[in-house]
Amino acid sequence: MLxxxxxxxxxxxxxxxxxxxxxxxxKALVERYPLGVSSATIRNDMAALEEExxxxxxxxxxxxxPTDLGYRAFVDRLSGVKPLSPAERRAISNFLAGAVDLxxxxxxxxxxxxxxxxxxxxxxxxxxxxxxxxxxxIVRLSSTRVLLVLIAATGRVEQRSVxxxxxxSEGFVTALRSRLLTAIIGQRCTDLSGRMEGLAExxxxxxxxxxxxxxxxxxxxxxxxxxxxxxxxxxxxLARYRDSFSTLEPVLEALEEQVVLLRLLGEVSGQVSxxxxxxxxxxxxxxxxxxxxxxxxxxxxxxxxxxxxxxxxDYPGTMAAVHAVAQYLSRILDEN
Amino acid sequence: MLxxxxxxxxxxxxxxxxxxxxxxxxKALVERYPLGVSSATIRNDMAALEEExxxxxxxxxxxxxPTDLGYRAFVDRLSGVKPLSPAERRAISNFLAGAVDLxxxxxxxxxxxxxxxxxxxxxxxxxxxxxxxxxxxIVRLSSTRVLLVLIAATGRVEQRSVxxxxxxSEGFVTALRSRLLTAIIGQRCTDLSGRMEGLAExxxxxxxxxxxxxxxxxxxxxxxxxxxxxxxxxxxxLARYRDSFSTLEPVLEALEEQVVLLRLLGEVSGQVSxxxxxxxxxxxxxxxxxxxxxxxxxxxxxxxxxxxxxxxxDYPGTMAAVHAVAQYLSRILDEN
DNA sequence: CTTGGCACTCAAGCCGGGGGAGTGCCAAGC
DNA sequence: GCTTGGCACTCCCCCGGCTTGAGTGCCAAG
Numbered sequence: 117m118l119x120x121x122x123x124x125x126x127x128x129x130x131x132x133x134x135x136x137x138x139x140x141x142x143k144a145l146v147e148r149y150p151l152g153v154s155s156a157t158i159r160n161d162m163a164a165l166e167e168e169x170x171x172x173x174x175x176x177x178x179x180x181x182p183t184d185l186g187y188r189a190f191v192d193r194l195s196g197v198k199p200l201s202p203a204e205r206r207a208i209s210n211f212l213a214g215a216v217d218l219x220x221x222x223x224x225x226x227x228x229x230x231x232x233x234x235x236x237x238x239x240x241x242x243x244x245x246x247x248x249x250x251x252x253x254i255v256r257l258s259s260t261r262v263l264l265v266l267i268a269a270t271g272r273v274e275q276r277s278v279x280x281x282x283x284x285s286e287g288f289v290t291a292l293r294s295r296l297l298t299a300i301i302g303q304r305c306t307d308l309s310g311r312m313e314g315l316a317e318x319x320x321x322x323x324x325x326x327x328x329x330x331x332x333x334x335x336x337x338x339x340x341x342x343x344x345x346x347x348x349x350x351x352x353x354l355a356r357y358r359d360s361f362s363t364l365e366p367v368l369e370a371l372e373e374q375v376v377l378l379r380l381l382g383e384v385s386g387q388v389s390x391x392x393x394x395x396x397x398x399x400x401x402x403x404x405x406x407x408x409x410x411x412x413x414x415x416x417x418x419x420x421x422x423x424x425x426x427x428x429x430d431y432p433g434t435m436a437a438v439h440a441v442a443q444y445l446s447r448i449l450d451e452n
Numbered sequence: 453m454l455x456x457x458x459x460x461x462x463x464x465x466x467x468x469x470x471x472x473x474x475x476x477x478x479k480a481l482v483e484r485y486p487l488g489v490s491s492a493t494i495r496n497d498m499a500a501l502e503e504e505x506x507x508x509x510x511x512x513x514x515x516x517x518p519t520d521l522g523y524r525a526f527v528d529r530l531s532g533v534k535p536l537s538p539a540e541r542r543a544i545s546n547f548l549a550g551a552v553d554l555x556x557x558x559x560x561x562x563x564x565x566x567x568x569x570x571x572x573x574x575x576x577x578x579x580x581x582x583x584x585x586x587x588x589x590i591v592r593l594s595s596t597r598v599l600l601v602l603i604a605a606t607g608r609v610e611q612r613s614v615x616x617x618x619x620x621s622e623g624f625v626t627a628l629r630s631r632l633l634t635a636i637i638g639q640r641c642t643d644l645s646g647r648m649e650g651l652a653e654x655x656x657x658x659x660x661x662x663x664x665x666x667x668x669x670x671x672x673x674x675x676x677x678x679x680x681x682x683x684x685x686x687x688x689x690l691a692r693y694r695d696s697f698s699t700l701e702p703v704l705e706a707l708e709e710q711v712v713l714l715r716l717l718g719e720v721s722g723q724v725s726x727x728x729x730x731x732x733x734x735x736x737x738x739x740x741x742x743x744x745x746x747x748x749x750x751x752x753x754x755x756x757x758x759x760x761x762x763x764x765x766d767y768p769g770t771m772a773a774v775h776a777v778a779q780y781l782s783r784i785l786d787e788n
Numbered sequence: 789c790t791t792g793g794c795a796c797t798c799a800a801g802c803c804g805g806g807g808g809a810g811t812g813c814c815a816a817g818c
Numbered sequence: 819g820c821t822t823g824g825c826a827c828t829c830c831c832c833c834g835g836c837t838t839g840a841g842t843g844c845c846a847a848g
Contacts, residue, residue, distance in 0.1 A: 141841050156791050159842070177797045177841050217611050251591040255603060265601055265609065267591060273601060275553050275609045351687060352704035364700070368688035477810050492822050495811070513810050513828045791848075802837080810828090817822075 123193065124151060125161045126170055130182050130190045134428050137360075139179030184393035184427060187405070191390050191431050197439045198432050205440065208232075212444055218242075218271035221448055222347045225421065225441055230350025232437040235425035236371065238408075240381050241345045242270040242418035242449060244305040244338050252300065254293045254330070259283035264334060268305060270418065270449060278333045280326040288323050292330065305338045346377035353425070360426040366400040371424070376401070381420030384410035388435045388442075393427045403427065407434045411442040413449050421445060459529065460487060461497045462506055466518050466526045470764050473696075475515030520729035520763060523741070527726050527767050533775045534768050540568075541776065548780055554578075554607035557784055558683045561757065561777055566686025568773040571761035572707065574744075576717050577681045578606040578754040578785060580641040580674050588636065590629045590666070595619035600670060604641060606754065606785060614669045616662040624659050628666065641674045682713035689761070696762040702736040707760070712737070717756030720746035724771045724778075729763045739763065743770045747778040749785050757781060 128149040132140045142158040145151065151158065162180055165171045170186035173179065182190070200208075211228050215221040222239050229237035253265040260283050266274040295318065299311045312334070316327040348371060354364060361367060370376045376398050380391075391397075391406040401424070408422030421442050423434050464485040468476045478494040481487065487494065498516055501507045506522035509515065518526070536544075547564050551557040558575050565573035589601040596619050602610040631654065635647045648670070652663040684707060690700060697703060706712045712734050716727075727733075727742040737760070744758030757778050759770050 139841090143841075154791055155841095156793090157789080160790085163843080173842085175797090175799065178799070179841065217613055219611075250593070250599070251589065253587065253589045253601065253603075255587040257586070263586075263603065263607075265589065265603065267589075267599060267601065267611075271599070271611075271613065273609060273611045275555075275603075275607075277553055277607065349708060352701050352708060355699065355701040355704050358700070363691065364694070365688050365691040368691050372685060372688060475810090479810075490822050491810095492824090493820080496821085499812080509811085511829065514830075515810065789848105791846100793845090793847100795842105795844090797840105797842080799840095800838090803835090805833090807830105807832085809830090812825105812827085814824090815822100816824100818820090 121151070121153070122161050122165060123189075124149075125158060126165055126182070126186060127190060127193075129162075129165075129171060129180060130186060133181050134430055137428060139174055139181050141179035144179070182428070184395065187392045187427060187431070188395070191392070191435075194432060194435075197388060198436050200436050200440050204232075208440055208444055212448060215448075218273075221271075221445070223349075225445060226347045226349035229421065229423060229437060229441050230353060232441075233423045233425070233429075233434045234350075234356070235353050235423050235429065235434065236351055237349045238377055238381060238420070238422045238424065239347045239349075239445075240378075240419035240421065241272060241347070242268075242412070244268050244270070244272060244274070246304070246413065246416045246418050247272070248302055248304055249300045249308070252293070252296055252334075254289050254296070256284070256286055256289045259285075262289060262330065264330065264337065266334065266337060270413075274337045276333050276337050278330055280329055282322060282326055284323060284326050288319070288326070292319070292327055296331075296334075308338055309335055346374060346381060348377065357426045360428065361403055367404065370398055370400040380406050380424065381408050381422055384408050384417060384420035384422070386410050386417060388439050390431065390435065405429055405431075407431070407438050409438050409442040411445040411449070413446070418449065457487070457489070458497050458501060459525075460485075461494060462501055462518070462522060463526060463529075465498075465501075465507060465516060466522060469517050470766055473764060475510055475517050477515035480515070518764070520731065523728045523763060523767070524731070527728070527771075530768060530771075533724060534772050536772050536776050544568075544776055544780055548784060551784075554609070557607075557781070559685075561781060562683045562685035565757065565759060565773060565777050566689060568777075569686075569759045569761070569765075569770045570692070571686060571689050571759050571765065571770065572684065573686045574713055574717060574756070574758045574760065575683045575685075575781075576714075576755035576757065577683070578604075578608060578748070580604050580606070580608065580610070582748065582752045582754050583608070583641055585636045585639055585641060585644070588629070588632055588670075590625050590632070592620070592622055592625045595621075598625060598666065600666065600673065602670065602673060606749075610673045612669050612673050614666055616665055618658060618662055620659060620662050624655070624662070628655070628663055632667075632670075644674055645671055682710060682717060684713065693762045696764065697739055703740065706734055706736040716742050716760065717744050717758055720744050720753060720756035720758070722746050722748075722753060724775050726767065726771065741765055741767075743767070743774050745774050745778040747781040747785070749782065754785065 128145055129140050142155040142162060145158055146155045169183060170189055171180040172183050212224055215224050222241060225239045226237045247268040247270045250269045251267040255263040257263055260280045262278050264276045295315060299315060300308055303311055312331050316324050316331055319327045379397050388409045393405060394402050396402050404424050405427045406422055406424050408420050410417035410420050412418030423438055464481055465476050478491040478498060481494055482491045505519060506525055507516040508519050548560055551560050558577060561575045562573045583604040583606045586605045587603040591599040593599055596616045598614050600612045631651060635651060636644055639647055648667050652660050652667055655663045715733050724745045730738050732738050740760050741763045742758055742760050744756050746753035746756050748754035759774055
């Protein structure tokens with residue numbers, strides 16, 4: 117009973133603070149929310165909540181603001197992800213439908229998510245890991261240089277140019293191409309290593325190093341690029357919350373690092389996950405929250421999608437948007 | 453004589469303001485620069501310069517700051533692009549050398565330029581226009597869907613998936629591929645339209661619409677993507693100049709639009725060009741300056757590279773950096 | 789446990805008055 | 819005629835003190 121009201125108070129504080137961005141006092145609270153008790157009672161509850169670390173006051177004699185722990189409690193007690201309105205779903209669907217290729221899908225998703233949440237959006241390219249090889253092309257650029265183009269079933273295309281240790285003929289390239297094709301077409305990208313083993317040895321000694329170089333690059337491309345790219349959008353939205361950050365610079369800097377973005381989307385699962393403030397692994401981003409979810413073909417998670425914003429964000433709304441976009445991305449991936 | 457000194461005064465004002473970012477007064481000027489006259493004389497010159505619109509004062513009884521016109525005069529009188537130090541050149545060269553593919557070259561260039569200038573860097577992908585077709589791959593994803601991969605001599609790879617009006621066989625794809633290849637390999641991307649004319653008619657009626665769809669997409673890819681992508685980096689540097697802008701938001705927003713970025717790099721030539729404040733075509737960016745240059749294979753300009761920052765930037769240094777990176781990009785393109 | 793009352797605290801906003809940097813103008817000097 | 823030192827003037831900026839008001843904690847009564 118008492119616990120219930122305290123929770124309601126916390127919830128009200130979070131909601132109020134998220135929308136006004138100003139410390140909220142006991143009086144304002146009883147006026148704006150149907151808590152059914154007087155401000156004095158709320159004050160007692162607030163003192164208790166502060167004691168437990170859920171809220172804090174910026175200065176004595178100011179209202180309270182939620183702490184990271186407070187947001188955490190708030191998020192944990194949400195009753196499931198609130199569904200979007202049919203109109204919103206239709207908008208998303210329409211927005212993503214017109215994409216011409218994978219790059220376009222990614223770009224549109226980022227834009228969409230940034231617009232929906234009015235925050236910074238992150239979309240990761242589908243991993244090659246769960247995907248199979250659709251096609252491989254080897255183009256001879258010169259006698260000592262070839263270009264590899266690897267096409268994955270997800271629609272992702274990886275290209276690498278390789279400098280060869282020795283000149284090779286067009287015939288060698290053709291031969292290598294056909295052997296590689298039979299070896300890896302339709303295989304999982306993660307299995308390539310075993311599949312291509314010993315393949316270089318089938319070539320005469322003078323061509324062997326070149327074959328090895330190409331195979332090595334191919335492996336490198338599948339492994340290294342595994343989850344390399346994350347697309348980013350909506351950074352302008354950060355500026356709108358300028359006063360939430362002492363300074364924008366470190367945040368923007370962190371967001372320019374692919375490595376950082378990858379860590380943010382790191383351990384996503386199918387569910388929507390929320391990282392609040394200090395829970396965040398990246399130091400420069402510990403004044404922000406990240407809402408992320410995985411998407412992928414069927415149950416396998418191919419990559420992550422998420423949103424980054426100030427800790428005082430609209431969690432329910434953001435979670436709903438991220439969830440929805442992840443769903444649509446999964447569907448698009450399936451259709452391909 | 454008099455004109456000479458006024459110019460020297462303007463130059464000193466620009467230099468001082470660029471480095472201190474504070475309105476500069478007559479007294480500070482004679483102390484810090486060897487102008488050889490008294491502050492009273494400088495005051496007269498300043499009054500004249502203000503009359504002519506080169507400088508302005510934020511308030512009465514404050515120092516002067518250069519106007520856009522003042523910067524323009526300053527930039528126009530620069531004696532050529534100042535060369536970078538050998539050490540810097542070596543650093544650039546090393547930095548760009550390790551790139552594995554075109555994407556990587558672009559990414560490294562952006563990063564490099566942002567670091568060198570401590571501002572926002574823009575690098576445009578080389579246009580297909582001046583380039584020739586290196587290879588085309590058509591992959592049959594399903595009976596009614598194919599993936600086109602077009603590889604240009606610049607190293608750029610364009611991919612498109614095409615939904616076909618009717619199911620096609622693997623044989624059709626093979627046939628179309630070989631005909632397209634003989635038609636367009638080695639041709640300029642701009643000439644494809646003529647080259648592929650009538651090609652669809654060589655196929656039986658049931659396959660013709662599919663062939664047409666594929667050819668149309670191919671054309672679309674070469675035309676539309678002609679100068680589509682601009683890579684952006686160093687946005688964090690904008691935050692460092694926060695007080696130079698009333699608000700960062702519109703600037704960041706503008707920078708998220710590819711269209712805007714293209715306009716910024718619009719009419720670049722081989723020379724370094726400078727757009728100062730209001731000279732800028734994009735309204736939201738009229739409080740910024742853009743220093744840009746073209747790069748490309750030999751004399752042909754394939755794309756642009758540039759830097760965006762506050763109007764009070766270090767023009768000589770920025771111009772030198774942009775120039776150098778453009779040069780190196782051209783060289784890399786040539787080597788490919 | 790809740791509630792109204794009350795004293796207390798402290799950030800924010802509002803003067804008002806130096807202080808200082810910088811200007812414009814003027815009259816004298818080269 | 820340009821340059822220069824002098825001088826009065828103008829405002830921005832900073833500082834300290836004051837008031838105001840929102841918000842709190844505590845207490846005693848219901």
